[in-house]
Amino acid sequence: MAPIRLGMVGGGKDAFIGAVHRIAARIDGEFQLVAGALSSTPEKSRESGLALGLDPDRCYGTYEEMAEAEAARPDGIRAVAIVTPNHMHAGPAIAFLNRGIHVICDKPLTATMEQAEELAAAVGQAKALFILTHNYTAYPMVRQAREMVARGDLGAIRVVQVEYPQDWLTEASEAAGDNKQAEWRTDPARSGAGGSIGDIGTHAHNLACFVSGQQVQSLAADLQSFVPGRRVDDNAHIMLRFDGGARGALWCSQVAVGNENALRLRVYGEKGGLEWAQEDPNYLWFTPFGEPKRLLTRRGAGSDAAANAVSRTPGGHPEGYLEGFANIYAGAAQAIRAADAGGRDPVLDVLPGLEAGLAGMRFIAAAIRSSQANSAWVEL
């Protein structure tokens, strides 16, 4: 089948996540990048587009320009990837959705709850799909973990421990003058009121819910900003109560020295326990109560259909972050083709979208509110 024509908003030079999206879109050959509004100024946008080999006609100065022009072309884009800082998600997403162009958007949903609500309204009215790249849910062994919980391998879930420590903001990198990532991610105007909780805590929250099959109902949070002058939280301890009866704890940090990107999930039920770590994503530890721990490997013995469906290589040939991310794109392609044919592909059941995005926004808001109320329990 011909690849789906894709546009991109954001992701110019020096952007980390834009390049990730482009590779993820390319791995399975399901998308072809043909248009872009890649930077914050028209000049840089065009420059970045040309550097990526885009047709000069389709290197746009702004997303509005791009939305209008592409919607008008017979060979216009069918989908757009939005990889801008958080405060620039809602605007472009709405612009493209309103024109029937499918949106694949980076997380968190938006910078503010108001933006989130506007976007939600647009999604509700749109015929196009809205997909949010909570990419960690698309690792094969995470998909399998979710299935195992869903089919009862662990029994009723009691405890969910999720953590996401990093150390890249241990020092005041945002003040160094040469670290754009640190700058916008610690700037409330661009990233929203949450710092670590928005940037990585939302991933942890999303993963915990995705695998446990339960939603966080309320939380009690203690947020900190350890680095002097930092305007957002860089560490957070959060206790969780889930709607299915599970209890849990979430820890995220960007000042935990020695941690690169150590997202880790542990789920314990009446009958078994599961452990998974993002940095070693091809492994899933499963212990049925009273039996030895088992090391389930992607596409190895013990790997199930949910994992195999999103694997490209045999067991022992490790897949990584980009393949996990690509699974979101592969799923999106499948869903888009079905939608364009008037149907609905069941992959949407595991693809994060508006609901996951709104839950993340409520998570951020509740965590801030709780922390301001000296860690009182707050409903999401």
Added chain:
Amino acid sequence: MAPIRLGMVGGGKDAFIGAVHRIAARIDGEFQLVAGALSSTPEKSRESGLALGLDPDRCYGTYEEMAEAEAARPDGIRAVAIVTPNHMHAGPAIAFLNRGIHVICDKPLTATMEQAEELAAAVGQAKALFILTHNYTAYPMVRQAREMVARGDLGAIRVVQVEYPQDWLTEASEAAGDNKQAEWRTDPARSGAGGSIGDIGTHAHNLACFVSGQQVQSLAADLQSFVPGRRVDDNAHIMLRFDGGARGALWCSQVAVGNENALRLRVYGEKGGLEWAQEDPNYLWFTPFGEPKRLLTRRGAGSDAAANAVSRTPGGHPEGYLEGFANIYAGAAQAIRAADAGGRDPVLDVLPGLEAGLAGMRFIAAAIRSSQANSAWVEL
């Protein structure tokens, strides 16, 4: 030097921790067990004593009897190990301390705060020493971790994550009729009001304070009893604020399937991070910020004087739980010999005693109070 004559209260047949204390006392040849009141009934006590090869004259029916008789003997015991259930710590401890006999007591300090206060008064007036077997602090790499923090290798401490999951109470073992350990450890009358928080949470709390060099000032707790009919908590999430400015989280559980005895500590400061796990105790991970993670091994390259002082074998020849426990006994022997000679051995700076015990009791009380107050922050 001749070994120190030791008595034991509790630790008869089927007791887990009594045998551990006996091996720990024996490993370095510093103690000789010569007397005991080993069980809850006089008959069983004598039977257990004979089975251990004690002189029949020194197999006592009760601890009171033993305290009196041994204090009167010219060759009476110089120290006693108390390894009974928690509600039976204070009585014997006071009886021996009052007679000038050194006490080595299992943790937690007592079952109730009232008992703790009585015991504290006795310790205050006694000439004899009171040592509490928070054994995990005596692993060589834990001693080294404390030293590293103390000498500033990590800079100011920001975050302390400590957890202690087990799974042996996943089911209602206390109701099975054949599990004495489960019975008394879930019986508030014998173990105190805390379940998992008393049994293992106190170890986690103690370890976090020992290594970080900070005390927990306040906490917010959410305790659960997942197993129907259980009378004490079997899982606890607790957020921590330390007096030196650090923040932390403590999780303990006895229903986390797949965990045997997985006490684990992580400490993060402005300049570095440390990670240690009880089940692999010969390793200490240290990351100076901006450098690769280093694997420090007991008596290997990177092992310091604090670790080496309590090591018996070269690097790569693993020491374990019993050796760690024995380090408490070896320290106790050193302290006792100095005390009996009218001095004070500096090993007391790292040996847990009354202060650690009282802190543990305040931790349990605060956790329960907080949880009852819907996780309000409670001062210790």
Added chain:
Amino acid sequence: MAPIRLGMVGGGKDAFIGAVHRIAARIDGEFQLVAGALSSTPEKSRESGLALGLDPDRCYGTYEEMAEAEAARPDGIRAVAIVTPNHMHAGPAIAFLNRGIHVICDKPLTATMEQAEELAAAVGQAKALFILTHNYTAYPMVRQAREMVARGDLGAIRVVQVEYPQDWLTEASEAAGDNKQAEWRTDPARSGAGGSIGDIGTHAHNLACFVSGQQVQSLAADLQSFVPGRRVDDNAHIMLRFDGGARGALWCSQVAVGNENALRLRVYGEKGGLEWAQEDPNYLWFTPFGEPKRLLTRRGAGSDAAANAVSRTPGGHPEGYLEGFANIYAGAAQAIRAADAGGRDPVLDVLPGLEAGLAGMRFIAAAIRSSQANSAWVEL
């Protein structure tokens, strides 16, 4: 820059390695697959080509046909990937090289030494490049390991331990009738005289030489076929003597139950040691003698320019097998563009080619000869 037009020989339905090559070629957007002779029969070839979305005109029935037609087209392919069973490497490679089309060929070089020599002659006369996909050398931390040895971080190399255990041929899968991979890989007519030594032993041999910077000078081998009826070796023990004075051992196995694809290399010198494992490829362990072991991570602290140059994601965002493989393709693209411009790109210093392929063939031949001579030392 416009992608390089690529053709493929082999890699039709059910082929494992063909799909890997296609993803690897696609990840960085440097190649575009436009032509193929994908299967052993003309019909299947065309069917497979259409399934991949190739232009029907460029779905060829045979590689000869494809070589001729593509060489004649103004928009003909500039490079071809050869992903057939081993006995079908030399023929197509020579056909394309002779027409000035660059060749990217799967390993081992050929099935027989005669084929290898013919191919060598063709490479020698060709203006086009010949690249062999010893993909494991292109993992970032392997490239770094090589650099570390080269710049003397380990001092003079003494010992090289390399192993490559798998378990997928534990049973007689080649006789099951439904496992094409097992069939051709255990068929001397198609895979050559070596079984495990050809399929995976050559990877291990190549990796050991690549990192150590030394060539195997002689070897003593003991090959086994444990599975009844198997026509090639499925396990091999080989002792190695290197031309730079190092000694080593190589073990490869396809019957080592519990191993998926466990290629692992350890290199020890006078001043330091390195350890790397393919299944956890983002880590490199380095121990300077007398210091603690260090965990170097891809793009983390301790990652060097050689590793960073072939990395796409930040530390803690794991890359895997496909990205490693893609590094061969990215390097090939760089080398091809330079060659087509009349130059030579230094990436060719680390890209495996004819020399590595011939060394592998000599390795296979020597191992068989030695084993037949009751493990006598045989020069390569």
Added chain:
Amino acid sequence: MAPIRLGMVGGGKDAFIGAVHRIAARIDGEFQLVAGALSSTPEKSRESGLALGLDPDRCYGTYEEMAEAEAARPDGIRAVAIVTPNHMHAGPAIAFLNRGIHVICDKPLTATMEQAEELAAAVGQAKALFILTHNYTAYPMVRQAREMVARGDLGAIRVVQVEYPQDWLTEASEAAGDNKQAEWRTDPARSGAGGSIGDIGTHAHNLACFVSGQQVQSLAADLQSFVPGRRVDDNAHIMLRFDGGARGALWCSQVAVGNENALRLRVYGEKGGLEWAQEDPNYLWFTPFGEPKRLLTRRGAGSDAAANAVSRTPGGHPEGYLEGFANIYAGAAQAIRAADAGGRDPVLDVLPGLEAGLAGMRFIAAAIRSSQANSAWVEL
């Protein structure tokens, strides 16, 4: 029961292994050290004895003196531990065996084959037991591994990989003048003709045979002395053929930088595989073919009777090197009590003794012979 009276030959100040034997003898309270000839000169011997708290009458100047005197005492020792350098094993062992005193002797058996034969003759005629401290066989999970192989859990054994790398002789420590361990262990007069193969290779060889249940029938060896001036091998590659059809490889090294005491065994059969590592001895990895890998833990789920019988603490409370060593002593005590009562305790089936010692001597001799014959296969 009263402890068995024990004497010791060797093990004075600065000796590593003497202290290990003493702790191992003490842990279970089965032995009491009452006599010693602890050093190479009478003065030092007496001094070391007094430092250990021995009765001055029983601090002997030489082992001959001790053998005579103790044999004559009504309360004389029943057993003696011999912990001298290898060339001083046979003399004392024979002296005590001839007097009916049980011998627990460090490995390897002797320094020369002649000594081994003399000792064998003495053992053959003695009524006393001879036990060799191949301590690694007594780790609980090693005992379990042996049982699992014996009862067929792995099916017929095909491949045995054993390795024992260390790095403490990376430099010429024997020439430094302050390292007695390095001096005697690299001195052929004291340690025998084997260097690393005698010191640690014998452990590896013994472990491989113990677990696989097969004996090494022939071997092909390539020994090296990497450190200039070293008089014995410091690295060895050895290929193995077992009498039950298994093939294997043994690597031992004392110059493998980054390895402390990394003895590791892997055994693969038709139906399953096992992996065990001495530095993490509480774990045993077991993979039934086609199923996920399982982590068997000492006294955890999956731990069997053979492991539990020699365990002292519950799962998750790690045991180490000293407890493993103590299992030899505990077994010796059991065997000695039975022997003194005229019987034979079945523990002798798993306790290493003369046979294991002779096999080790043949292993050393064969390895040297093979290496001198350019790695020809040599029968043991």
